[in-house]
Amino acid sequence: MALVYYGHFIESYMKAGSAIAAMHYKFIYSFHMPLFFILSGYIAKEHLAGHKFSLYFKRQVASRLVPYAFLSLILILPTFWTTDFTVGLELPTTKGYVKGIAATFLAGFPYFNIPTWFLICLFVVEMMHYAVSRYLTTYSRVVLIGLSFYLIGSILAWYAGFLRPTNILSPHGKIYPYFMVLEAFTGYSFYLVGVYLNRKKFLAGKVARHRCFLGVLVCLALVYYSYDLNKGMFTMPFYDAIVLAASSHGNVILFPLTALVGSVMILLLAKLTAKNKALLFLGSNTLIIFGLNAVFYHLINDRLALWLLSHHSGHFMVIFITGTVVAFFSILLTVPFVFLFNYIIPQLIGKPKKNGPLIPRLVT
Amino acid sequence: MKSFPLFVKSILVLLPIIVFLVSYNLRMEKQRFKPHIYTMRAGKELVAKIKGDPEITMDTAEITLYSAGRKLKLSPSYLSGRHLDWKQRDTTLMKDWIVHYSRMVPETAIGLADIKDSTTVSIFYDRRKEAQVAEILHLGRYEGIPKSLVQLRQFVERQGYKLSGYYEEVYLVFEHIEPDPDNYETLLRYQVSKL
Numbered sequence: 001m002a003l004v005y006y007g008h009f010i011e012s013y014m015k016a017g018s019a020i021a022a023m024h025y026k027f028i029y030s031f032h033m034p035l036f037f038i039l040s041g042y043i044a045k046e047h048l049a050g051h052k053f054s055l056y057f058k059r060q061v062a063s064r065l066v067p068y069a070f071l072s073l074i075l076i077l078p079t080f081w082t083t084d085f086t087v088g089l090e091l092p093t094t095k096g097y098v099k100g101i102a103a104t105f106l107a108g109f110p111y112f113n114i115p116t117w118f119l120i121c122l123f124v125v126e127m128m129h130y131a132v133s134r135y136l137t138t139y140s141r142v143v144l145i146g147l148s149f150y151l152i153g154s155i156l157a158w159y160a161g162f163l164r165p166t167n168i169l170s171p172h173g174k175i176y177p178y179f180m181v182l183e184a185f186t187g188y189s190f191y192l193v194g195v196y197l198n199r200k201k202f203l204a205g206k207v208a209r210h211r212c213f214l215g216v217l218v219c220l221a222l223v224y225y226s227y228d229l230n231k232g233m234f235t236m237p238f239y240d241a242i243v244l245a246a247s248s249h250g251n252v253i254l255f256p257l258t259a260l261v262g263s264v265m266i267l268l269l270a271k272l273t274a275k276n277k278a279l280l281f282l283g284s285n286t287l288i289i290f291g292l293n294a295v296f297y298h299l300i301n302d303r304l305a306l307w308l309l310s311h312h313s314g315h316f317m318v319i320f321i322t323g324t325v326v327a328f329f330s331i332l333l334t335v336p337f338v339f340l341f342n343y344i345i346p347q348l349i350g351k352p353k354k355n356g357p358l359i360p361r362l363v364t
Numbered sequence: 365m366k367s368f369p370l371f372v373k374s375i376l377v378l379l380p381i382i383v384f385l386v387s388y389n390l391r392m393e394k395q396r397f398k399p400h401i402y403t404m405r406a407g408k409e410l411v412a413k414i415k416g417d418p419e420i421t422m423d424t425a426e427i428t429l430y431s432a433g434r435k436l437k438l439s440p441s442y443l444s445g446r447h448l449d450w451k452q453r454d455t456t457l458m459k460d461w462i463v464h465y466s467r468m469v470p471e472t473a474i475g476l477a478d479i480k481d482s483t484t485v486s487i488f489y490d491r492r493k494e495a496q497v498a499e500i501l502h503l504g505r506y507e508g509i510p511k512s513l514v515q516l517r518q519f520v521e522r523q524g525y526k527l528s529g530y531y532e533e534v535y536l537v538f539e540h541i542e543p544d545p546d547n548y549e550t551l552l553r554y555q556v557s558k559l
Contacts, residue, residue: 014471015405015406017406017408017471017491018471019471019472019474021471022470022471022472023472026472087405090402098388102384102385102388106381106384106385171400171402171499172392172393172395172396172400173392174388174389174392174393175385175388175389175392176385176389177385231437232437232438232439233439233440234439235439236439237438237439237440237441237467237468237469237470238407238408238441238468238469238470238471239470240439240470240471240472240473241470
């Protein structure tokens with residue numbers, strides 16, 4: 001979660017013209033979104049074949065699509081008084097709102113809350129998992145199916161540009177029901193890595209701290225020396241980095257390798273800090289903190305980065321420290337809202353089984 | 365509502381959505397060729413500055429920027445040709461035009477490796493600032509560009525704007541990827557500001 005906040009602020013530094021920030025961005029983006037898919041697979045339920053599809057569908061809608069809709073709707077509000085919102089959307093105009101709302105709800109492209117593209121993609125990935133899970137009977141099948149999905153995803157990412165939801169961004173971009181299907185293939189391959197690690201009981205039980213720490217250092221070194229080897233080709237010429245939302249992966253071999261090593265690094269780090277209460281709180285409220293990042297991503301980061309960059313040297317350490325501080329305080333600012341939403345409307349922020357004072361539970 | 369079978373309910377929900385999407389996309393397709401004004405974001409570019417008749421300099425620019433892209437391991441990007449002053453097209457002889465041919469690059473692109481300026485081409489990185497632009501998509505031969513520009517200028521005037529900076533052509537579909545000149549697609553842009 002911290003990486004998302006840091007990465008999105010660093011992106012603003014990059015857009016303001018910092019080459020150093022662009023390298024930080026490339027480093028983080030080399031693994032942080034695949035990690036989310038791996039984590040989702042790691043905690044996914046097994047034996048889905050025994051579940052009725054309608055019930056599974058309803059649960060996933062309630063825990064993924066309802067928060068997606070809610071987080072998009074609350075981010076529409078600020079657009080009434082700030083115009084400089086997002087690429088390709090003229091706000092506040094009727095034309096702009098029609099495009100933004102249609103893209104959000106009919107195309108699964110969250111114009112008003114870009115970071116939540118992941119929820120749509122995860123929903124599609126989970127539907128794929130429902131269809132495929134019955135065939136995941138052995139480890140080798142998990143690997144084989146994962147590789148197949150990765151291969152299909154990579155081919156589609158480059159050759160099926162018409163499926164790319166970022167097509168909507170151009171001034172006369174057309175709206176089709178994309179729903180992140182294009183990226184869901186690659187996303188599912190990482191999801192299956194999580195399923196595999198879970199079955200192998202990776203990091204389950206006790207692991208010596210010094211081994212974890214050593215593992216983190218090794219992974220960090222590997223990511224550091226490999227992330228910039230991926231020179232593309234990227235689908236967005238102005239982003240020399242992996243951007244899953246735009247199906248921009250770069251090199252088909254280097255991309256998954258760095259992504260896997262980086263993800264293992266974070267998993268090991270999580271193991272090391274498993275008893276930290278603050279991190280546990282963040283972990284149990286990931287979805288809402290993730291969704292609220294859009295407030296900073298759309299409204300604050302660009303202006304703040306531009307201002308900061310005009311007041312400091314742009315040195316590597318200054319970028320890193322200011323990025324970390326901004327990410328820390330941004331997360332801190334979301335905490336009251338996390339408590340508030342958890343109390344009033346837990347069903348709308350990914351906890352559909354909870355009863356709330358305003359809305360009853362959405363699923364049983 | 366409960367008495368309706370599921371597929372009837374689905375059709376009732378999906379039909380208006382489909383109708384909306386079809387009509388919206390048809391409208392967008394029509395508007396593709398209509399002029400419009402928007403804010404273009406800032407970005408970094410690799411520029412090849414060349415003086416001369418674009419009939420000749422465009423080929424040089426294409427080769428220069430393509431080979432530079434290969435050397436610097438840049439991902440594919442569109443080629444554009446920019447006149448820093450929009451009046452150049454009207455007031456200067458074609459052989460004296462100075463055009464900044466460019467392609468977008470990421471912020472991580474900083475060095476030029478062993479790429480050097482030649483007698484006719486100077487190559488460098490530049491940063492395009494955020495600007496308001498008026499844009500029209502020109503379909504067909506380059507000879508027809510002046511006619512599209514007249515249409516664009518009239519639109520700019522009608523909207524209460526004036527031309528205030530550069531003029532730019534972005535070659536979306538051009539001779540190297542499309543043999544038939546009638547199918548070329550070129551974005552024409554003027555930097556504009558409010559009157």
